[in-house]
Amino acid sequence: MSAELLSCVEVEPSTRAERTILWLHGLGADGRDFEPIVPYLDLPEELAVRFVFPHAPQRAVTINMGMIMRAWYDVRSPQIHADPDLGGVRAAATHVRALIARENERGIATDRIILAGFSQGGVVALHAALRHPEPLAGVMSLSCYLMDEASLERERAAANNAVSIFQAHGSGDPMVPLQRGIEARDRLLGLGYAVEWRTYPMGHEVHPREIQDMGAWLRRTFAGE
DSSP states (O other), X not given: OOOOOOOEEEEXXXXXXXXXXXXXXXXXXXXXXXXXXXXXXXXXXGGOEEEEEEOOOEEEEGGGTTEEEEOSSOOOXXXXXXXXXXXXXXXXXXXXXXXXXXXXXXXXXGGGEXXXXXXHHHHHHHHHHHHOSSOOSEEEEESOOOOSHHHHHHHOOGGGTTXXXXXXXXXXXXXXXXXXXXXXXHHHHHTTOEEEEEEESOSSSOOHHHHHHHHXXXXXXXXTO
C-alpha cells in the first residue's frame, strides 16, 4: 500500500546530508513543533544530519469533539488503550514508509535513518520501525505507548530485531500515563529489543535534560553504524 508524500519542514546540514532523523509531532501540532530543538541536540556537523518533520494529515478527532486538526490517527477515548484506531496507525505507517523511501532516493541508506516521535508521533514511529523490512539506525519514542500490540510479535521484522530504541516519559504525564510507557518498555524488552529508558519530572512535554539525553543517544547511535 502506497501513500501520498506528506509536506514537511526540513532542516538541512551545512554539507550534503548523509543521515536523516524523521521526527513525527503529536496530536494537534505540526511539523514545526520540534524544529526549534535541533540546535540544542548538539549533533556534530560531520554527521551531516537532515531533519525531516512531516505534517500529519488533517482529520476529525473524536476525543476533541470531532474537531479537524493534524493527527496521525483518531483518539476515541480518554483511556488510550480503549477502542484504538488500528486502521489509522497503519495508514500513518504507510506515510512513514513513503518518507523513508524518499530519503533512500535522496541517497540516505535506511540504516542511516532514525525514526523519532512524540506522543502520537512516537506511537507511529515505533509501529512503523519495528515492522520495517530494512534495518533502521534507531527509534526515539517520547511520551508514548504501544498500539496494535497483539500483532507485533507476528508482524515485526527480523531486520529490526536489534534496532536501538530510546524511550522517554514524564513521571507526571496526565495525557499518556507513565504506566503506559512502562508497559511499552516491558513489552519491548520481553521481545528482546534494546531499550534505553528515561523518566523526567515533567508532564506531557519535553524536559531540558531529556533534550541533552536525546542528543547523547543520537550521537552514540549514529557512531555505532
